[in-house]
Amino acid sequence: MITDFLIKLVPFTCEELNDILPYFEKENVKKNELLIKEGQMCSKLYFVGQGIGRSYYLTKDGKDVTQWFFGVDNFMSSVDSFFQQSPSFYYLEVLEDSVLYSITKKNMDMLLAKYQNMEKFIRLLTIETLAKFVHKLNAIQFQTAKERYTYMLAEFPDISHRVPLGHIASYLGITQETLSRIRKNH
Amino acid sequence: MITDFLIKLVPFTCEELNDILPYFEKENVKKNELLIKEGQMCSKLYFVGQGIGRSYYLTKDGKDVTQWFFGVDNFMSSVDSFFQQSPSFYYLEVLEDSVLYSITKKNMDMLLAKYQNMEKFIRLLTIETLAKFVHKLNAIQFQTAKERYTYMLAEFPDISHRVPLGHIASYLGITQETLSRIRKNH
DNA sequence: TTTGGTTTTTGATTTAGGTCAAAGGAAAAT
DNA sequence: ATTTTCCTTTGACCTAAATCAAAAACCAAA
Numbered sequence: 001m002i003t004d005f006l007i008k009l010v011p012f013t014c015e016e017l018n019d020i021l022p023y024f025e026k027e028n029v030k031k032n033e034l035l036i037k038e039g040q041m042c043s044k045l046y047f048v049g050q051g052i053g054r055s056y057y058l059t060k061d062g063k064d065v066t067q068w069f070f071g072v073d074n075f076m077s078s079v080d081s082f083f084q085q086s087p088s089f090y091y092l093e094v095l096e097d098s099v100l101y102s103i104t105k106k107n108m109d110m111l112l113a114k115y116q117n118m119e120k121f122i123r124l125l126t127i128e129t130l131a132k133f134v135h136k137l138n139a140i141q142f143q144t145a146k147e148r149y150t151y152m153l154a155e156f157p158d159i160s161h162r163v164p165l166g167h168i169a170s171y172l173g174i175t176q177e178t179l180s181r182i183r184k185n186h
Numbered sequence: 187m188i189t190d191f192l193i194k195l196v197p198f199t200c201e202e203l204n205d206i207l208p209y210f211e212k213e214n215v216k217k218n219e220l221l222i223k224e225g226q227m228c229s230k231l232y233f234v235g236q237g238i239g240r241s242y243y244l245t246k247d248g249k250d251v252t253q254w255f256f257g258v259d260n261f262m263s264s265v266d267s268f269f270q271q272s273p274s275f276y277y278l279e280v281l282e283d284s285v286l287y288s289i290t291k292k293n294m295d296m297l298l299a300k301y302q303n304m305e306k307f308i309r310l311l312t313i314e315t316l317a318k319f320v321h322k323l324n325a326i327q328f329q330t331a332k333e334r335y336t337y338m339l340a341e342f343p344d345i346s347h348r349v350p351l352g353h354i355a356s357y358l359g360i361t362q363e364t365l366s367r368i369r370k371n372h
Numbered sequence: 373t374t375t376g377g378t379t380t381t382t383g384a385t386t387t388a389g390g391t392c393a394a395a396g397g398a399a400a401a402t
Numbered sequence: 403a404t405t406t407t408c409c410t411t412t413g414a415c416c417t418a419a420a421t422c423a424a425a426a427a428c429c430a431a432a
Contacts, residue, residue: 057324065328067320080317083310089324112306119305120298124269126312131266133319134253138243141326141359142251145419165380173327178419180381331389351410364389366411 002047002101005073009128010121020111020118024101035076035092042081042088044102048074051098052159054167055090066171069159076100079129083122095163140173146182148172188233188287191259195314196307206297206304210287221262221278228267228274230288234260237284238345240353241276252357255345262286265315269308281349326359332368334358 002024006012012020024047029035036042038057046053053070055078067090070076081088082105094100103111111118132155139151152172153160160168169179188210192198198206210233215221222228224243232239239256241264253276256262267274268291280286289297297304318341325337338358339346346354355365 059328063328067324080313080320083313084317116302116305119302119309123305123309123312126309126316127266127269130312130316130319131270133316133323134266137319137323137326138253140323142245142249142356164378170328175420176380177382177421180379181419184381350408361390362410363391363412367389370411 001049005047005075006121009124010117012115012117012121016115016117020115023103023107023111025103027100027102029094029098029100031094031097033094035094036078036081036088037091038089039087041085042078042092043105044077045082045105045108046070046076046092047101048072048076049099049101051100052095052162053093053098053100054095054163055092056167056170057090064166064170066167069156069163069167069171071156071159075125079126095167145172145174145178148174149179149182187235191233191261192307195310196303198301198303198307202301202303206301209289209293209297211289213286213288215280215284215286217280217283219280221280222264222267222274222276224275224277225273227271228264228278229291230263231268231291231294232256232262232278233287234258234262235285235287237280237282237286238348239278239280239284239286240349240357241278242353242356243276250352250356252353255342255349255353255357257342257345261311265312269312281353331358331360331364334360335365335368 002021003017006017006020026049027046029051035044035046035053048070050072052072053076055067055070055076057065057067059065076092078088078090078092080086081090085105112122135155136151139148143151149168149172152168165179165183166176169176172179188207189203192203192206212235213232215237221230221232221239234256236258238258239262241253241256241262243251243253245251262278264274264276264278266272267276271291298308321341322337325334329337335354335358338354351365351369352362355362358365
């Protein structure tokens with residue numbers, strides 16, 4: 001749950017938690033629903049309680065490219081859009097019926113100003129996210145299609161057989177035909 | 187200068203700045219010097235006052251892969267190693283005689299605890315860095331060698347003709363032969 | 373349980389960019 | 403200045419993965 005996630009990074013006090021948690025609002029979201037579209041401001045930060053989400057964008061020639069998958073117990077948003085209040089480069093979509101906990105930008109800003117621990121939490125969360133992106137970048141930059149898939153299995157062990165193959169292929173920067181052939185040879 | 191960089195992101199007060207700035211220590215570093223090696227903890231955060239740096243790693247078959255370039259007025263470090271105090275995956279190297287301003291992890295921690303504005307600054311800095319990495323990832327994930335080079339020219343306009351071509355090629359995930367041919371056809 | 377729509381697989385062909393090898397250029401070092 | 407080392411270019415060839423095109427498998431709804 002959110003509490004565990006919060007205290008894993010920063011030792012929030014009980015009072016702080018009691019004040020913070022109610023700002024997260026439970027939302028049931030149906031499969032294939034969009035949370036934000038390209039160009040919109042991302043006004044909420046989501047925590048995935050159940051289900052799977054992904055961020056993606058469309059290339060100029062209309063191809064759908066998955067940018068990231070968000071599994072259970074992870075925060076989900078278009079990070080820079082949310083915190084910098086810039087138009088999102090991505091669509092945010094839910095791939096299964098999901099339970100999300102959302103907090104608005106306004107409330108988050110309030111909590112950031114009120115609690116230094118919250119500032120610290122978001123700082124550490126961002127650094128963790130950064131490390132994950134760097135990890136993907138290294139996998140993609142110089143590795144073969146098969147090695148990329150191996151990375152994917154390690155990074156998202158529980159996700160890789162619950163989402164369409166095409167989403168995974170585009171996430172890895174390869175075609176779905178290639179990924180299909182890779183899977184055939186184990 | 188550092189001051190400008192700090193107040194660009196967060197409205198530090200004069201007192202805060204007067205307290206914070208002296209913790210940055212000026213260092214003259216000669217071309218090709220290493221600031222940290224792979225596996226070491228990154229114990230300092232550097233601000234580039236003059237010169238160029240890069241981070242890189244060696245693949246298992248010994249190839250040198252540039253991960254990032256750091257130009258003037260940018261912070262330079264192995265971010266996650268510095269903040270999470272984990273062993274660095276990268277080497278950090280200076281590519282020209284440079285002037286750096288460094289702050290130790292210990293002093294940074296002290297300032298982070300003392301000033302909420304400092305927490306905020308690092309949070310925003312990290313989000314900015316994250317956005318840059320995401321930008322590179324998108325360029326690398328689905329673009330041709332030529333398009334990658336175009337991205338590089340936009341991201342590092344002043345750097346691209348001051349560093350060896352091989353460093354740029356590996357940064358973009360292509361071979362130096364390919365980059366050389368791209369450059370020939372403008 | 374048939375129908376229509378996704379997804380995935382398979383095969384044939386093409387191509388961007390990699391690899392290998394060697395020759396030029398530039399720039400440090402002596 | 404001239405040697406030595408490093409960096410870049412050029413050419414010939416090769417390969418991993420893309421593209422194109424169908425067929426097969428899977429699902430979901432009526």
